[in-house]
Amino acid sequence: MSDSDITIYHNPTCGTSRNTLAMLRKSGIEPRIVEYLKTPPTREVLRQLIEQMGVPVRAIIRQKGTPYFELGLDDPSLTNDQLLDAMVAHPILINRPIVITPKGAKLCRPSDVVLDLLATSPHEDFDKEEGSPFLIDKPIGASAEFIEALQAEGLPTDDLDEPAKSFFRYTTLSGSPVGFGGFERYGPDALLRSIVVAPEARGRGIGRNLVLLLSRRAHESGAETAYVLTTDATSFFEAQGFKPISRSDAPASILATRQLVSLCPASATLLARQLTF
The missing domain is CATH 3.40.30.10 (Glutaredoxin)
Known part of the structure; x- marks a missing residue:
């Protein structure tokens, strides 16, 4: 090239x-x-x-x-x-x-x-202007490493093998693991879920970049609106452009996910964001 x-x-x-x-x-x-x-x-x-x-x-x-x-x-x-x-x-x-x-x-x-x-990417870590490293995302299945990371954060793992789900492992350019994330897509709607930043990688803006990259992949798959359900990270997602919504305003496909039906508490906040970049 x-x-x-x-x-x-x-x-x-x-x-x-x-x-x-x-x-x-x-x-x-x-x-x-x-x-x-x-x-x-x-x-x-x-x-x-x-x-x-x-x-x-x-x-x-x-x-x-x-x-x-x-x-x-x-x-x-x-x-x-x-x-x-x-x-x-x-x-x-x-x-x-x-x-x-x-x-x-x-x-x-x-x-x-x-x-x-790019035909090849650098193998040395490289930070953006804001100090967060460039990330590489690789599709994964329900690996033991992924399950352990979710369980350590108290996040659901019972539905990982069900259809309509895409999961990714995130690393820096050098291959250092920094987290996981995934989404379920139902037509124009996607539920972002299973988002975890490794404890040793926190405090560097990686969570923000991970959510942006995950949202982009959901958009590339055909999603127009992203939803997320959280018990303790509402302010984090609001900073990424998500807004809390009533469950009555969510599409039926999102409301029917196991995350909303049974795996997450009814007290969890549902947020949404139009996927524009």
Whole structure:
């Protein structure tokens, strides 16, 4: 993979974009950098880029810090052409960073997902600007290590082998284990669960990054809204954009999960968050 094969659509004022570029450089790559606010892509280039990513046009529109709502872009009746026109007229609406390599193209939010696009990743730990390490997630089954970690935190393990569930083991680039997490997906809804940060890895922002990466994987699988049930971490999840909701407002598929039906206490708080990146 040569540097000429790799491009990043970059906003240097964005921490996620800077972290992604730093990881490319840590991997020995000096990519072609397109500061798209200075040199925006043409409408056709933008259309082709979104097609290459294989995502809906709306998935690449940034809401935070943009005129998204002022322009009425939350109107679901708008066509792809209308959304493209808005992004061309207002490049700040283009989410960032977008990275293109021979392995594909992707919106790299969180920045850890840039590792999906690299032929090889560094084997030395590397911290983001905020001091939390880049994470690698690997799908796992109900391993003894996973079960022991959940049991140590008093989290349910009885339903790990049931359908519709995906679980991951998280490590740093050097392979040091830092935690676990998973989700159950039911159509556009996902229940995040079994989230554990190893005791020795706490206090470094790993929990936040783990939840972001887990949420991204749920989104990639087709989920549009994430739910989480907790007895003692409500403030943590609120800091990640989740909001407490009444169980009566949750979809039937989430209410029917064993986590809500029997495995977690009725006093546990249910929170939800729209999966936008």
